[in-house]
Each structure stands twice: as structure tokens, then as C-alpha cells.
Amino acid sequence: MSNDLKLLSRQISRWVLESTSTAGSGHPNSCLSAVEAVTALFFGGTFRAHLADPHYPTNDLFVLSKGHAAPLLYAVYAAAGVIDAAELSTLRRRGSQLEGHPTVRWPYAVAASGSLGQGLSIGLGLALDAKWRQLPRRVFVLLGDGEMMEGSNVEAMTLAAHQGLGNLIAAVDINGLGQRGPTIWGRDLARWRKFGESLGWRVLPVKDGHNLGELTEAWAAAAETDGRPTLLLLSTIKGHGVSFLADAPDRHGKALTDDELQRALMDLPLTVVPPIGLVPNPPDYQAIDRAHSESIPTAQYQIGDMVSTREAIGSAVTSLVTSHQEVAILDAEVSNSTYFNGAMEKASDRSLECFIAEQVMVGVAIGLALAGRQPWLSTFAAFLMRAADQLRMAPYSAAGLKVVGTHAGVSIGEDGPSQMGLEDIALFRSMGATVLYPSDAVGAFALVGLAATEKNMVYLRATRGATAVIYGPEAAWRIGGSHVLRQSDSDVATVIAAGVTVSEAIEAADRAQEAGLSPRVIDAYSVEPLDSATICEAAKWTGLVVVVEDHRPAGGLGEAVAAVLTEHGVSTTMVHLAVRNRPGSATPAEQLHESKIDADQIIHVITEQLSKK
């Protein structure tokens, strides 16, 4: 295998310029900075893959963390003959797979990128999967120096070193220029080296990041694992190869005009059409059957048992992890609170402690999902906010993460607002995730089972304190379902609750019954999607609707219900009880009372509303 790297890189540079100019936008300069590095990796003999078969298990993988260099990635695949060069001219056009930033809609993109600082965590997940499965796969991640300022990268570096991932190679394209000016450390390779080494990485500097020989050797050296992950420091020039683009400020994210393109191509003459770039085959893969059972865990609780849903979810996941070998477990240093510790012990060969670093936890989970695993991750609902951007990006990598957020709402009690997840339902609903919120331990088990069979990202919300088991083994559960817990022909109101407020709704209904009023009670455990048929029918019958939730008013159960009611034109008045105060410390019961989401308040608003009629 002896590709002409010089010719190939020239061709790739020209395609980058041509495709972005045709598109009228894109980031040619950020591509030119890394053309030689990527050419040397793919065609210099180190990278092994059946490129056209992107899911071949022993393929090396290339994650483009600096996603704005997508045109470079597309040009490399054209140079390898995997896609047709003509397709490059569809870049950034409606309907084209060649999007402005890569997503998995293009089958050769390993992961979606474009929100900077996420690729290394994803690469870590992919490399970890290979280690767990003992696959001879190496994972290469290309990062920009600007994005290295994102703390998420340091989380990934620290964790990758701790895991001894010698199969993970991160190359930083140090061109010293960000979007608006110089990067914080510039091209001070000594500084970068000290930084990488302090985090336990082997560091290999490449003084001329455009020298194909030096690059080819560096990639080969990087792929020789010594048990540490490797950081390749590429000293590069943004816009390299074109005189008026090289190191030019104010050119970030700007395509060339036609005139500029002609001038630029003169700097990059190509008299011979290069032959297709060849990539060595990876080692053959011997498939190993992994145990997978269609059975889902079943609960062993009696009605009336007091169990927290976080504990029940933990038990269910512990059960799931045995029957489902593709399940992987991730924790951010709270597994003894989230009850994920049981599953982690049981499947220690598929579990990762991420320490207090939620961003890398979600990034790794995306990587594991892309490697075919089903990642289950958990922390306090409040702290999932730390990884909101990684969660937002997960669907663009088609990563159906299973996320458990415990300690939701004011009902955690004394710890105060910093520990209360009060915005989590809004977050996950806005991202299109399925949101499930059990009110008891039986529901928790059932919803873990449903989540395990769901392709979409699922968010399971869990309560800290114990709640009474109210469902028997016969209860039927489905995504988009609900349970009507109290119902009669004389219902005067519908109370819709979920999770911890279900018991408040039941108590309110029972107390109202004594006063001669009968509210219907619905447990809307499937917050997203909602059981709109049951809710609309109840609202039509009873008129008044009361929604009660342990969450901020915006984006939660209440607004989901309001959306359904208005969409179906149901004529009703809805009272929305949600957390509108600024909670402090107090007992769980006091918190529910102060936030006006308890039985007292439910009865109060029903009485008040009915008296208005």
C-alpha cells in the first residue's frame, strides 16, 4: 500500500475549497489546517478499516470533534472512493447527507459533532467499548485547539488516563486561531505538552503539522499503545496552502467567492488525478454472541410497601443488566444515592465510574450507544443540567440513552434548591426524549422495562423518598399510557399527577370524597408522550382539570396537559399547581405544602373552582 499522500492531500484541499465555495458557506480554513493530518492518518497506513462498511467491529474509528471541518471529512471519503466526488457539490444543500456539520444521517460519520468539546468523550466511550470487548480497534479523535478550552475535554482526558485507554488517540489541530481571534494558549507546544502530561497522557508533538512524513510517523507512533492514551499536538496553520488564507484573521467560517476560489486553486495545482486512496483492512472480526433476553425485570412488591422509586429503578436496572448483556452502566459518583451501585457491581465489566463529571458521562454514553450498547446513566436530576448540551446532541447521533434522574423536585426536603431537579422535565421534553415518571416501585420496574425496549432517548424521573406501592402485578404499562386511579360518573374534577404528587392526589380525592366531592385521579406516568385520549375524555367529562407536579411551571406535566387540551379544543379550566416559590430547606412534607403542590392545595383549588360555578 503506497498512496501518494502529496497528491491525495492536494486533491482533498481542492475539494474542500470547491465544495464550500459552491455551498456559499462552510469553514474552508479550518479544513485546510488539518488536511495533511487527516490524509496522513487515513492513507498513511495507520488507520485500518473497511471504510465502506462503517459498522465493521474492528474498524478503527475517526471522530471529528471539530465538526465544522465536515467538508474535509467528506472529501477524504471521496478520495477513498467511498462516496462519489460529485456528491461533494451537494454540501449544505437541502436533502443532502453532507450537512454543514456531520450527523449520523451520513452513514460514515461516526458521531454527530458541531457543538465543540464533545468528540473526545464520545471517542472515550468508543475506545472503552473496544477495551471491554477486547477488540483491536483504535479510536482517533481530531480536535481544534479552540475547543480544548471546553472543560468537558479535561474530564475526558482525566477519565481516559484513569481507564488506561491506550487505544484512544486525540490529535489537537493547534492552528492558534479561533473564530474571533487567537486561542488562549496559541501554538505554545511546550505548554500543551505539560498540560497533557499532567493529566497522564503520552504526548507526541508534531512540529510541522503539514509535513506528511512527520505526520505519518506520528500517527504510527500514536497507534503503538503503551497503555496510556496519546495526545498528538499538531502545530498547524489555519488556511494552510493558500497564500491569502494562511493565518489570515477574519476568515473563520467564510467560503471563498468565485474569484477567490480561482486564485486559491492556483496555489494548489493538480496536474495528475490521484488514484483512489487505499486504507488497510482491519483484523478479521469473530462474532461473539452476547446474552440477550427479551425478558424484562419484574417487581416483587406488595401493595402498601414503602419504597422509593429511585431504589426500585436501581433494583430493576440491576436485574436488567444480567439479562441484557448490551446494557452498560454509568455513574457520576452518586451510585449509592441513585442505587445504580448494585448494577455496577453485577456488571463491573460493563460499568464506568465517571466521578463528578456529568458531561463526560453523557459523552461516553453516546459513544457506547454508537458502539451498539444500551447505556444507562444516572445522577441527581438537578445535575443532569450540567450535561444539557451533550444530551441535546445525543439524538443527532441517534443515541437512545436511558437516563435516570433521581432526587427530583422539592420533595427531596432539607438539602435545598441547589439539589432539586425542577427543570428536568422541561429539558428532556424539549429535546424530544420520552419522559417516564413512576409514582411507585411497581411502576418503576415496569417503566425500566419499557425504557429498555424503546429506541428513543428515555428519561426516567425518580423520587428520593419512599412512596407507597399502589399497583399490583396486573397493572398494564405503555409509553403514552396512564392509570385512572379514581373514577365515577359523578366526577366533578380531574386531578392529573405524576410521580410524587400521585399520592397527594389520591389523598386529596379520598378526603374530598368524604366531603361529598369526587375528583377523578389520573397517574400520568408517561409524561411524554402523554395519554391524550384519557386526559381529554376526563377533561370533557369533568370540566375542571387540576394538574399537580413537583417541577417548575414551564415545560413540565402541566404545560404538556395544556397543550393536549388546547390541541383537541377541549373546553375546560385548568388549574396548574407547580413549584412557583423559591424553596429553602424543610422536610419533604413541608416542601410540598409550601410549594402548594400537596393534598391540601388540591382540595383547596377544587373547592374554590367549584364554588365559582
Add this chain to the structure above:
Amino acid sequence: MSNDLKLLSRQISRWVLESTSTAGSGHPNSCLSAVEAVTALFFGGTFRAHLADPHYPTNDLFVLSKGHAAPLLYAVYAAAGVIDAAELSTLRRRGSQLEGHPTVRWPYAVAASGSLGQGLSIGLGLALDAKWRQLPRRVFVLLGDGEMMEGSNVEAMTLAAHQGLGNLIAAVDINGLGQRGPTIWGRDLARWRKFGESLGWRVLPVKDGHNLGELTEAWAAAAETDGRPTLLLLSTIKGHGVSFLADAPDRHGKALTDDELQRALMDLPLTVVPPIGLVPNPPDYQAIDRAHSESIPTAQYQIGDMVSTREAIGSAVTSLVTSHQEVAILDAEVSNSTYFNGAMEKASDRSLECFIAEQVMVGVAIGLALAGRQPWLSTFAAFLMRAADQLRMAPYSAAGLKVVGTHAGVSIGEDGPSQMGLEDIALFRSMGATVLYPSDAVGAFALVGLAATEKNMVYLRATRGATAVIYGPEAAWRIGGSHVLRQSDSDVATVIAAGVTVSEAIEAADRAQEAGLSPRVIDAYSVEPLDSATICEAAKWTGLVVVVEDHRPAGGLGEAVAAVLTEHGVSTTMVHLAVRNRPGSATPAEQLHESKIDADQIIHVITEQLSKK
């Protein structure tokens, strides 16, 4: 000043144990780990402050990043006589200022903490303010070693070194134990040192983090600035001082039982009541008047001008920064896209480039707000998600940040979904922020002016592309307001839009008019709070409501409208046009069309709904 540090630390340790035991919860072990360090800082002569006057401008400041050690902070203030020791027994009780984790409800808390990894960024903001104002103030931040895994801390360390903040001292309480087990680096001080130095910090190790003499000297040395921020590495023992707590696993976040408390106190005998701990005065403060004008910027646009709202917001902020000297400007390396570059140049003495690191940007902004400034910060709406947790915590520090998110929605066009803010309204609404979304440049100016006078956190959402100016100088704007743009007695539907969809609504209305249908059009520029009176009145009059927004369906304008309509029992059908597809690359107009949020779709649904009648 010669406090008996031994006695004081003993007293503080006892109070920590007693108050957490009385509360029945809390984190006594995490407090004991740092009792001597905090005692030596406050009472060893280095820390200078009028403790009882927490806002005295030259006070040194102490930020407790490891917020779960709140009982220690409260005990220190009791030892200093600022609060009554008896109040300690109200810890974690309903109504007490002494919350489980500190918030600014307690006036002596510098900042709210409890979501780990945020205190250093806040301290950076406070230290930066002091540098800008040339105040002889030092900022001390106490961090846990577990929380150092959060990448946000590295963002702050990198930036603090870059800013040369010699007045910033971070002490890491390295007790080697997290909640569920050992921390990732344990007590390997050499490793910590290498890490700190690689980021440009001066590093001072304290081999015995419980030795009051060593600690006192270390704090004094740390406060002697050499132009670099200082990292104090405290080798400590969790649960220090109590035999059965010291280095004990499985004791995180657990208060002692009564029996345990008695045994523990025997390990910490106190035969003399220590006198009140004295703290040296800070240098006197000479007040300097800072220019502040009540005038707000006025726009100079003509109806029909094509201007993007991001550019107009940038111009307005550039104008604001001159008249309002308390305004500070922050950027995350996109100021040439957000148009914050003008303001940054104009007020370079109050501007900070945070590079590509959104978390530290928001943390610094909280610090600046706590120092009395009005921070304006900006990046792409999508990338604000990276700092969702810092934004969530801002209200608990009463920090009324002014946040501008540009490039919102699918209307950005070709760059694709990674760059599209589609969940941002849900995020900010769920946090209780005021959400303003101008549709033209005149509105952008007016809303910047409104935001500047608003105490609450404000989120301003901006569009990438140019939109036509539709408002004249006479238009009146208010938080909670809206503009009715098309109205007649024969209106058959109400179209509610905001931002980029307003022009689509106008176009739809004008085209519908030609077909003999007249929809009312409302520009709901104040998305939160919404103008419920105008919306309900329109809905009652017209029946049909169509909401059209460039955002995901959950938590945005549509659900805000649905909430208002159902709350007021308005009988109507609402069609909610929002981004329900998975966008790729396409032109802005194609994106609006594909997501079915353009004029065509508005007309289509109005026609369809009316034909059903």
C-alpha cells in the same frame, strides 16, 4: 490580634457535629475535613473583612464551592460572633436562613453553592471585578477534591491564569474521599501540583491540612500575590478529629445519631469557651462614582430596513455600555457573530473574553453580578445549553444576568442542527427567567433597554438572518407586553408568533386577506411573562388560535400560550406549529418550510381548521 485557633477550631467542629445531628442530616464529615483550614483562614490573620457588613467593598471574600460544608460556614460566622450560636440549631429547618447548602438568602453567603464545580468561576468573577476596580480585595475559594473533576474548574483555572488574577486563591480540600468512594487522584499531591502548574497557577502544597500553624502560614503566603492565581493543596482527612469518622467510608452526607454524637464530642473536648474570633479590618474604601444614566439606547432604524436582531442587540448593548458603567460584557469566542465585539471594544476595561468555555462565562457573570455589576453575556443559543446548570443556579445567587442567545432556531439555515438553539426558550422559562424575543431591530433595541432595568435574569433570543423593521419609534414596549399587528372585527383566527416567525405570520395574514380571510396577528415578543390579557381576548374573539414558533414544541411559546388559555378557561382550538422534524442543512427559507413554521403552513392550517367548522 491573636486568636486561639486551637480552641476556635474545636468549637467549630463541635458546632458542626451538633447542628447536623440536630438537623438529622447534613455532611459533618465533609466539614471536619476543612475545619482547621477555614479556621486558619478566617482567624489566622490573613482574611480581612468587616464580616458583619458583607457588602463592604474591600472585604476579602470567601466562596464555599463545596456547598455541602455549609454547616462549617455557619459555625465560623457563629465563632466570629456575627450570628448567634443558638441559630445553628435551626440548620436545615423550614424558615431558617441556614439552608442545607448556602444561598444568598443568608446575607453572609457570598454566593449560592451546592451544585459542585461552580464556585471557582464565581470567585474568578469576583476577583476580576476587584482587579477592574483596583480594590485590594482577595477572593478565597474552598473546593472539594471530588468536585475538581468537573471540567468547569479547569475552564476557570485556565482563564484566571490568563487574566493574571493574583488576588484569586483556590484551596482544594484533598481528603481523597467522594460520596461513594475514593476520588480519582486521591491524595497524590505531586500529581495535583503538576496539574495546577500546567495551567499557570502558583501551587502551594500543605502536607498536613489540619496543622493550624502550617495552614496559617500557607494562607498568608497565598495572599502574597505574584501575579498568578494560587492553588493551595490541602492534604486532609475526611471526618478528621473523630476516631470513628476519620477516613471512614460510607459516611458521606450522614449526620450522627445522638449516641454517636456523644462519642464524637468526647474526641473533641472543650473545657474553655473560646472568645469570639477576631478578623482584621480590610483597607478603608473610598467610594468612586460610576457613571450611570437612566437613559436607554434608542434605535435609529427606518421601517423596511433589513437588519438582523442579533446585530441590533449588539448595537444596543454597545450603546448601553457607555451610559451604564456597571454593565460588564462577556463573550465565549463568538463576539464577531453575536455582535458583542463593539461593546467589548468600547468597554475593554469591563469586558472578558472567555474563549470557547460557556460554563466559566456564566460562572464569572454570576460573580460579577454579586459584585454589583450587570453582566451581559452572549453566545449562540444552542451553546448556552453547555452552561445550563450554572444558569439554573444563578437565581439562587440572585444574579440577574442578561443573557443573549443568537442563531436561534432552524432559521440559521445551512449549519445544521448542532448549531440550532431549539430548546433554549424551554430552558430559560423553566428557570423562571424573563424571556424576550424581538422580531425586528427596533424591538431589539427596546428589549435591551427593558432588560437593563429588570432585576430578574433576562434571556434575549436573537435571529441570525436579517428581518424587516416593522416598528416605528412610537411603539411601546413592556415586559409582559405584545403587539397586535393585524386586527379587525371579522378576524377568524389569531396567529401568535415571536421573533423570526412574526414576518411569516404577517405574510400569511396578508395573503389570507387576499383570499377573504382575516387572521389577527400578535407579536408575543415577551414570551415570559406572556401578555395573557391580549392573548385571551383575541382567542375569545376569534376562536381558532395558531401559534408558530422556531423552537421545539415543548416549553416554548406554544405551551406558554396553551397554559394561559387553559388557565383562563378560554374555549378554543389551538394549532401549534413548531419544529417537530429533525432538520438538516438547507437555506433559512427551506428550513422554515420543512419544519412547517412558515407562511404557507399558517395559511394551510387556518384554511383547514375553518373548513372543519
